Amino acid sequence: MKCPYCGSENILCNAVIDLHSGCGPLYRKGPVSLVSEWGVDFCLDCGTAVRFFVRGDLDRKWVTK
Secondary structure, eight states, X not given: OOOTTTOOOOEXXXXXXXXXXXXXXXXXXXXXXXXXXXXXXXXXXXXXXXXXXXXSOOOSEEOOO
């Protein structure tokens, strides 16, 4: 994988974003909304986030509104 910004191949893959930030895709579990864990691949040379993704189970009741 190459960084689209600087062209480097020095990419850290599968880093976890801190869940305490409160950001991320929401899903419902009963009456409660929960935040799903994010992962990110980013360039170690320029800091560009190359890819964001949801970690774990994708078969959830996602909040879309």
